[in-house]
Amino acid sequence: DAGVIQSPRHEVTEMGQEVTLRCKPISGHNSLFWYRQTMMRGLELLIYFNNNVPIDDSGMPEDRFSAKMPNASFSTLKIQPSEPRDSAVYFCASSRTGGVNTEAFFGQGTRLTVV
Amino acid sequence: AQRVTQPEKLLSVFKGAPVELKCNYSYSGSPELFWYVQYSRQRLQLLLRHISRESIKGFTADLNKGETSFHLKKPFAQEEDSAMYYCALSGYNTDKLIFGTGTRLQVFP
Secondary structure (H helix, E strand, C coil): CCCCEEECCEEEECCCCCEEEEEECCCCCCEEEEEEEECCCEEEEEEEEECCEEEECCCCCCCCEEEEEEECCEEEEEECCCCHHHCEEEEEEEECCCCCCCCCEECCCEEEEEC | CCEEECCCCEEEEECCCCEEECCEEECCCCEEEEEEEECCCCCCEEEEEHHHCCCECCEEECCECCCCECCEEECCCCHHHCEEEEEEEEECCEEEEEECCCEEEEEEC
16 A cells, blocks of 8 residues: 555645645545644644544634545545645545554645745 | 643754653543654654553653653654654544644754
């Protein structure tokens, strides 16, 4: 397995544009997490899914952010419209959970720059 | 509410010195604690978890429920330990996994 795959690796966009980040979790994992990493706040949990269902989206900063998981092998995080303060590294992670939680595996991240 | 606090943003030590990265948590249920590490240009990866009670790369961490802490320790730091370290919290009855703000460890030769 290639691990968690995120695309694109880097994204530079102009303020006001729509940005879509993509994630393919590890096959067989039932939980998927989206995190945002910044110097000031570290790793913030934005939203997580269990069995493709959004369980907790309390970390989503604003209505400009939305996430979907149409099936077990794909998830998207969309920002519309994007703003400079959204610039950060966005990570997707997946794990097999339930009872005692197992290790979360991370993708390589998408570095987003909004100018 | 779940919360993880890492009070130090940066910890600098010399090679061979002891290291302790602090982590405190807040959780009303039965917690599961983890330490993740991010080496330069590598993915964030699991270093150790409290239920394993094992030493990884010389690092250990003990869950202290009385002090709600899960500090990461290593008796003799190595240059290759330089990285970003994140403490993370989940629970037996929840899949939600949250992280602290991270501590950057710099080990000088």
